[in-house]
Amino acid sequence: MAEKLEDLNLPNMSVQKIIKEAIPENVNIGKDARSALSRAASVFILYVTSQASKEAQKANRKTLIGQDVIAALEELEFEDFIDPLQDLLKEFKDSKKKTPSKTKKQNDETEETETAENEDEGVDEPMEEEQE
Known part of the structure; x- marks a missing residue:
């Protein structure tokens, strides 16, 4: 607290x-x-x-x-806030559906792919210094 x-x-x-x-x-x-x-x-x-x-x-x-907040507003007699809040909550949920976040498995697969690509290009290999 x-x-x-x-x-x-x-x-x-x-x-x-x-x-x-x-x-x-x-x-x-x-x-x-x-x-x-x-x-x-x-x-x-x-x-x-x-x-x-x-x-x-x-x-x-x-x-x-979200439903707890809506129920609280109703219980506390702030009904004027409920409809706008429900609309915003619906918009938020819709936007989350359109842009799904990557799951842990997808993140791991992306990392493996990027690492494999970097190894093929020789990015991870240390450069050798010429000694005189």
């Missing part, structure tokens, strides 16, 4: 970027308001995560999944 309360805050640059994208260009926001928004977002995340953890425990799991 976090050693200090400040460790629970979101990174300032990330919060600043989100704020900048959310407000009109001609609006400035003070440092204290940025700090308050950062802290509020951190508390919200901890609140939802705590409830999602309870949802996972009900299902006898230790790992949180």
